[in-house]
């Protein structure tokens with residue numbers, strides 16, 4: 001009952017200056033619209049760029065690094081209790097580069113509840129023989145189905161069917177750039193020489209485009225079996241184990257843990273791609289900064305309108321007080337006016353932001369390197385709408401706070417006497 | 420009807436400090452019984468309005484005691500004083516202060532809605548009643564700026580009456596009206612006093628007006644010289 005009366009008074013005062021109030025509300029609408037659009041667009045862009053690398057990168061990659069032994073022979077016979085051992089010209093020892101016991105490791109990883117999936121991989125350096133020229137390149141031996149499930153392999157296979165890797169024996173999917181350089185088409189056969197000097201013929205069943213041109217000029221994919229055959233290795237030969245976790249943020253501790261448990265090298269995605277993280281966070285930061293600046297400007301608009309309204313309505317305020325409204329009531333009236341502007345302008349702004357970002361979502365955006373993208377990317381994250389809504393209310397409240405306080409302390413005697 | 424003390428002023432003094440400290444009211448004391456119709460007269464600048472603002476609880480910067488309906492106003496919080504004004508006092512100003520954003524009926528209803536003692540329908544019904552007592556029922560849905568000065572002042576009186584206050588105060592309520600309208604407004608006060616036994620305290624410049632009230636308080640230089 002009490003608040004209904006306050007609301008009614010606020011509403012009448014607001015209507016008495018509806019044009020200015022509308023302008024103030026439009027200010028809020030505009031800034032929220034821009035805030036939402038900017039964040040949705042920027043975040044869509046971020047997702048796109050991240051997806052370019054992050055979606056295709058395992059959260060934890062386990063492999064064997066060629067490196068010097070951590071313990072040199074001298075360390076076994078003589079503990080350096082006093083002084084240090086200096087050893088010169090240390091070389092890496094000859095060691096197998098495949099992962100020992102890979103089958104058991106994969107089985108035990110699959111039992112870990114944090115793990116979304118595990119995909120084994122073999123990387124092999126090869127030469128592609130084109131006439132008299134040899135092009136360097138590499139073949140990734142993959143488990144086709146798992147690779148697709150975890151790393152969206154099919155998204156990047158622009159021609160041909162990715163499942164042919166599994167179904168067609170001795171098949172290969174070439175990077176688009178590589179295929180162009182070699183001038184081969186789907187169905188052709190390419191000659192491959194391994195680093196051990198063995199020759200092999202592989203049938204091209206598709207092209208892939210990763211979005212990174214340099215990558216597409218050297219990379220190619222084959223099934224694990226084909227690669228093992230190519231390298232003349234047994235069925236246990238695996239050089240990488242790729243792990244995808246349920247949450248990307250768990251990667252660093254998990255990598256450390258695996259390194260301890262399985263005694264092999266493990267690198268997490270954050271370490272491997274730190275530059276992408278930085279880029280994304282800077283872009284979001286800029287969009288938030290611009291959005292919030294717009295809101296603050298709108299807040300000043302509301303502040304001005306309210307101040308003007310209070311000067312204009314001094315008499316009314318004095319009368320309200322004389323007939324028994326308290327300073328608190330008057331304060332509430334002006335806070336209500338400010339919040340109404342904020343809620344009205346803010347909701348329109350949320351709608352406007354949704355509209356504008358859907359519009360941008362329709363604009364065609366075709367680029368050679370991003371085959372899966374057809375229009376500008378937009379991220380419709382409800383979080384942005386929530387932040388926008390909450391911020392519009394907070395700003396308008398703050399904008400109304402001081403004028404309302406001023407109105408509540410107006411001394412009716414001064415006004416009534418002043419006539 | 421047994422008469423009780425509605426308002427009591429005890430040694431009220433008031434200073435203004437701008438530009439120099441001067442004493443405007445000097446130990447003013449008097450009391451007002453229920454159903455009295457009292458006028459306050461005195462030369463311009465003698466402190467009548469100042470006294471009225473103190474008595475109406477709007478001005479709290481004074482020495483002495485104001486007792487309304489047996490309660491001291493000293494030390495009350497701002498919202499408590501607002502409540503006293505709302506419930507017990509009806510104020511009529513020289514310049515008919517109405518809220519231009521509301522129509523006549525709403526203006527009259529406003530203090531009633533604030534008090535919240537009755538339902539909105541009941542308050543509306545009472546507002547009509549007051550307007551018809553004051554003979555301006557037809558103007559209920561007009562906006563204040565569509566009324567004449569006399570009509571506005573009658574609306575202000577209706578508003579002062581809506582919560583059936585203990586006391587109505589007026590600061591030169593006829594000061595801004597012509598002869599004819601002054602006469603109407605005075606009649607209304609007279610009727611309120613005689614028929615409805617309303618207690619009234621009215622500041623006026625008009626000696627004719629004052630002579631027709633039941634008691635005259637005369638002031639000079641911040642003091643009461645006759646009452």
Ligand SMILES: Nc1ncnc2c1ncn2[C@@H]1O[C@H](COP(=O)(O)OP(=O)(O)OP(=O)(O)O)[C@@H](O)[C@H]1O
Nearest residue numbers: 435436437438443462463464465466467468469470
């Ligand atoms: N805010 C103020 N600061 C300083 N002096 C003031 C202030 N308000 C009023 N006064 C002085 O106080 C004195 C009393 O003023 P008040 O308005 O009470 O007189 P009044 O009796 O109502 O006169 P009038 O009949 O002309 O309305 C005057 O001399 C006036 O100049």
Ligand SMILES: [Mg+2]
Nearest residue numbers: 467468469590
């Ligand atoms: Mg005066």
